[in-house]
Amino acid sequence: MSGSPNVDVAVIGSCMIDMICYTPRIPTPGETLCGTSFELGNGGKGANQCVAAAKLGARCALVAALGNDVFGLKYLEHLKGAGIDVKHVKLSEERHSGIAQITVTENGENCIVIVPGSNSLLCMEDVKRADDVLLKSKVVVFQLETPVTTTVQALKYLKSKGKCTTILNAAPASSELPLEAYILSDIFCVNEIEAGQLAGHIVTDFDSAKKAVAFFKSVGCKTVIITLGEKGIVYSDSTGNPVHLPVRKITPVDSTGAGDAFVGALAYYISRQPDLPFKDQIQRSAHIATESVLNRGTQSSYPTKEQLPKELFDS
Template structure:
């Protein structure tokens, strides 16, 4: 099956604890609920795009364990092409313990496991599928060299490339700027990459503009309920408003945005970039009104028809 969106990235099992607040150092807080789900930034972005109707191929690695096999089944059930999700006997499937507090804010620890064994050879084996696609999405929850190789491979055959620099490194290779058409960090990631404390649209704009000065082609900084800002060389920076909703769980909202961005760039590129960002914000906003990560993403038929006209 030919695919339009290729995502090279991570698969994690989310272990989600809900609590009134985060504990202080040395403190124990009683939780209110515990859930296990499917996560990982790469897989989340794949699912978000697939639920909107994109033809998506995932390039990833899981462990030779129950979690790994269940993960592959989950992706298949959601319409993601799993031909290039490979199984490693050398490490377990990635795990991400997550704490979600009242109001929807979250904190996450990632144990990458098999994700870090995904290699450039794994990406090279997907070369024919990549060549036939339109958009590639990468993150940094896998080996950085693998992500960079994937971006280079995509640009060589004319794909549009999106990098979600998460988790943000203390310093990022200039080559990521060279081979990424769009770099899309959230507030925390933009702060780490630029040294600017991103707390609102003004500081977000400053960070986006600095990333362009650092070599980024187009930078989009997501700002949660405040939407996003974007900057591009020789263009006026712009704020794209978000929509206010009652947040229950913000886990994976950024991935919903990235998946939607890839989808709209594939199938609605004539809308113009501002409108694409606006629609991506609206898709992401809906995800925070439900618990969970991939389970919170809406399918196309669950979203307003106007988003797809």
């Protein structure tokens, strides 16, 4: 372990091959709709968040599982090209690489179907094999596109052995999410749909988000972030009541992966600018996520540090 470099952000999570269809609108059940264009891209919440942080200048490592197929091999080279430590990304002979079928409408809305494939094989043994990077990471990020049991076990492991800040992006929302996941994560982050599914009521605005925050705090969360799209962000840390932060008003081009851009940026700021007030870390992360919505694609839409205003990186 002594020979391994220090890592700013490690991500334990998913890789997906994005198959993106651009259409005028979401088709209704049973309807065949003629799309306008198609793109093949790199996605998966785990890899997205890792790439987003790396593009901002964080030293990143990914713990994940790809299929040993043409998609997986190509994805691995892409991650290397992004400067990400991939020595703990395994190639599986048992399952194909994960796939995401994404439909994006003319107004930037999207709907997604995922087939986890090799992502479902990520296990605690993979996490322990990666302790040379995980136990040196400043921030470790999780999502729910890999087995929930692995996520909870890894959170326990890092809580007992590591000194990192953990972020659980509970997406997609899982009815099987155990109480330990809420308690063990340092930062619990969801969007309005996931917040509603987990808290048991519809979340659309500040008032309903406050109610969801109260629920998450009641089950053991320390810090909660709920993203509301164009309606802003609601957060509550261990010191105060829920706070509502507005976001820039824009005309969206493609919102796919914007939540992952936010989480990756937040991991960057916590690891590289830890003295920045939490409110500022969130606001700057939201600015970067909004920037991604102005471009098509997922990881390809994420801005680099050089493409962003310099004041976003001032202390």
